[in-house]
Amino acid sequence: MHMADALVNPAVAGTMYVCSAALAGYSIKKVKMEDEPKKIAAMGVMGAFVFAAQMINFTIPGTGSSGHLCGSMLLTGILGPYAGFLTMTGVLLIQCLLFADGGLLALGCNIWNMAAYGCFAGGLLIWKQVMKKGVTRKKIISTSIAACIVSLQLGAFSVTLQTLFSGITELPFGVFAAAMQPIHLAIGLVEGMITAAVLVFVYEARPEMLWTGNIMECAPKERMSFRKVLAVLAAVAAVTAGGLSLFASQYPDGLEWSVERVAGSTELEAEGSIYKTAGQVQDKTALLPDYALPDDDSAAGTAVSGLAGCVIVVAVCTAVCYAFRFFRRKEQHG
Amino acid sequence: MDKLDSAIQTIHQMEDMAEENRFFCHIHPLAKVLVTLWYLVLVMSFDTYNLIGLAGMSLYLIILFVVGEVSVKTAFRRLRLLFFGIFLLGAANVIFDREVLFRLHGFAVTGGMLSMLSLFLKAGFAVLAAYLLMAGTTVNGMCHALRIMHVPGILVTLVLLIYRYLVLMLKEAARMRQAYLLRAPGQKGVQMRAWGSFAGQMLLRSMERAEQVFDSMTLRGFQGEFPFLKRRWRMRTSIVYAVSWGIALFVLRKFPIFYIAGGLL
Numbered sequence: 167m168h169m170a171d172a173l174v175n176p177a178v179a180g181t182m183y184v185c186s187a188a189l190a191g192y193s194i195k196k197v198k199m200e201d202e203p204k205k206i207a208a209m210g211v212m213g214a215f216v217f218a219a220q221m222i223n224f225t226i227p228g229t230g231s232s233g234h235l236c237g238s239m240l241l242t243g244i245l246g247p248y249a250g251f252l253t254m255t256g257v258l259l260i261q262c263l264l265f266a267d268g269g270l271l272a273l274g275c276n277i278w279n280m281a282a283y284g285c286f287a288g289g290l291l292i293w294k295q296v297m298k299k300g301v302t303r304k305k306i307i308s309t310s311i312a313a314c315i316v317s318l319q320l321g322a323f324s325v326t327l328q329t330l331f332s333g334i335t336e337l338p339f340g341v342f343a344a345a346m347q348p349i350h351l352a353i354g355l356v357e358g359m360i361t362a363a364v365l366v367f368v369y370e371a372r373p374e375m376l377w378t379g380n381i382m383e384c385a386p387k388e389r390m391s392f393r394k395v396l397a398v399l400a401a402v403a404a405v406t407a408g409g410l411s412l413f414a415s416q417y418p419d420g421l422e423w424s425v426e427r428v429a430g431s432t433e434l435e436a437e438g439s440i441y442k443t444a445g446q447v448q449d450k451t452a453l454l455p456d457y458a459l460p461d462d463d464s465a466a467g468t469a470v471s472g473l474a475g476c477v478i479v480v481a482v483c484t485a486v487c488y489a490f491r492f493f494r495r496k497e498q499h500g
Numbered sequence: 501m502d503k504l505d506s507a508i509q510t511i512h513q514m515e516d517m518a519e520e521n522r523f524f525c526h527i528h529p530l531a532k533v534l535v536t537l538w539y540l541v542l543v544m545s546f547d548t549y550n551l552i553g554l555a556g557m558s559l560y561l562i563i564l565f566v567v568g569e570v571s572v573k574t575a576f577r578r579l580r581l582l583f584f585g586i587f588l589l590g591a592a593n594v595i596f597d598r599e600v601l602f603r604l605h606g607f608a609v610t611g612g613m614l615s616m617l618s619l620f621l622k623a624g625f626a627v628l629a630a631y632l633l634m635a636g637t638t639v640n641g642m643c644h645a646l647r648i649m650h651v652p653g654i655l656v657t658l659v660l661l662i663y664r665y666l667v668l669m670l671k672e673a674a675r676m677r678q679a680y681l682l683r684a685p686g687q688k689g690v691q692m693r694a695w696g697s698f699a700g701q702m703l704l705r706s707m708e709r710a711e712q713v714f715d716s717m718t719l720r721g722f723q724g725e726f727p728f729l730k731r732r733w734r735m736r737t738s739i740v741y742a743v744s745w746g747i748a749l750f751v752l753r754k755f756p757i758f759y760i761a762g763g764l765l
Binding site: 170171172173174175176179190191194197198206207209210211213214217252253255256257259260262263264265266269270271329333334335336337338488 | 507510511514536537540541543544545548566582586589592593595596597612615619620622623626627629630631633634639642652654655657658659661662663664665666669717
């Protein structure tokens with residue numbers, strides 16, 4: 167569900183940066199109030215775990231599609247929504263910078279779509295409400311799946327909205343959404359099952375490590391030390407990265423599959439009004455006016471002229487740069 | 501090469517590149533981050549049909565690739581997967597936007613075609629700009645820049661921790677995977693019946709390593725935040741770099757340089 171920079175315009179990107187930054191600021195305040203020095207280490211290990219897990223695309227039987235883990239719900243189940251949100255933010259930043267998975271400008275959108283819904287909608291509104299009356303295996307499994315489905319549905323819907331408001335695609339909103347939501351329902355189910363498996367493991371090993379919004383009612387079992395559980399989580403991350411990556415699907419992910427499916431249909435009709443609105447927003451937010459290309463011969467001439475200019479300027483600049491590099495090297499060696 | 505090897509290789513490549521003794525590596529990370537963000541905002545602000553204007557923004561990338569001595573081949577490898585997703589969205593534009601904007605020797609150029617090309621250029625430029633940023637900046641340097649930009653310390657520390665743990669785990673997993681493949685020649689991956697033992701072994705080995713790392717961090721005085729080593733950046737050059745690129749990019753965005761150059765012919 168990682169959005170590339172090309173899918174958002176600066177206005178949408180900026181708005182989502184502000185929204186995500188506000189949530190991050192609030193989360194930092196909450197984490198500081200908890201005052202648990204050990205938590206930062208747990209967040210680091212859990213972040214690495216989610217990173218590893220997100221390298222894998224899970225194939226969804228019967229659809230030819232696949233999706234990767236959005237670990238915000240998993241992080242919330244262990245660290246709580248605030249620390250979980252910050253950890254996911256860190257993971258998304260590293261993915262964006264080192265692996266070009268999601269754009270730098272679209273980072274605010276990705277944090278919102280992949281971290282905020284899982285941690286706050288899935289974590290605070292679903293997980294916390296169910297778990298505050300006591301934790302059981304069945305509750306963990308059912309809640310994890312439900313929360314993951316809800317958060318992915320909201321995330322997928324947000325991707326559709328952000329793309330629409332950016333005026334990037336000509337896909338009609340209804341068609342795009344109708345293709346995005348069902349596939350992410352299946353992905354959410356898969357993600358929920360994986361999340362449940364990990365959370366059940368933690369519950370068996372160290373139940374007090376699970377975040378429930380209040381103090382756990384069940385008696386802590388001294389099976390493993392805190393540090394060992396952290397190490398186990400780290401190891402699970404390594405297992406996920408190393409072992410399961412071998413079976414990572416080569417299929418496109420849910421977003422790609424949805425677009426492919428929609429683009430393949432020729433019976434769809436564009437809805438104009440919402441695109442006009444998006445276009446007006448784009449015009450107003452664009453830094454400078456642009457050059458339109460009317461449907462006449464002079465427009466083609468202008469385009470050719472521009473293209474020729476492009477080749478000349480690029481060639482001159484490249485030559486100057488190489489000359490600069492040549493003389494700098496000569497200076498260094500001499 | 502699978503995703504695991506590819507991830508390890510990418511991390512090492514980026515680290516090595518960022519630590520080389522190149523002109524670009526001595527620029528302060530903050531200057532590079534600000535210029536990159538400015539570039540991205542300007543590129544994404546172009547109208548869908550303004551392809552020539554958008555192409556002008558390639559000058560930034562060309563200059564940095566040549567002057568910064570960064571491998572173009574490696575950078576373009578990153579674009580392969582991204583272009584697949586962009587192609588699908590762009591293809592939808594070709595289908596839905598069939599309005600003819602102009603004709604080139606009788607060939608009708610539609611709005612959908614231009615917007616698809618525009619998407620490709622924007623996506624490519626954005627990825628290459630981010631790549632260039634990281635090719636000359638270590639993760640430590642990036643985090644240092646984030647701290648200067650008043651990004652809270654807890655978030656920056658978290659990014660550094662994730663980064664450190666990640667490299668460790670990926671290497672551990674790669675060693676185990678190699679050991680398995682040597683014992684099971686001809687197999688494409690770990691068989692389902694071996695998942696348990698494979699995962700169990702990996703889990704135990706990683707537990708040992710993770711404990712060692714955590715202990716060593718504590719012993720070395722880790723108190724919740726990593727200190728940044730003060731490196732001697734070329735401050736004056738960095739300021740000139742940021743200001744000159746800021747102005748140059750704005751000029752490229754405001755004036756149709758290529759049209760003017762083409763008009764001189």
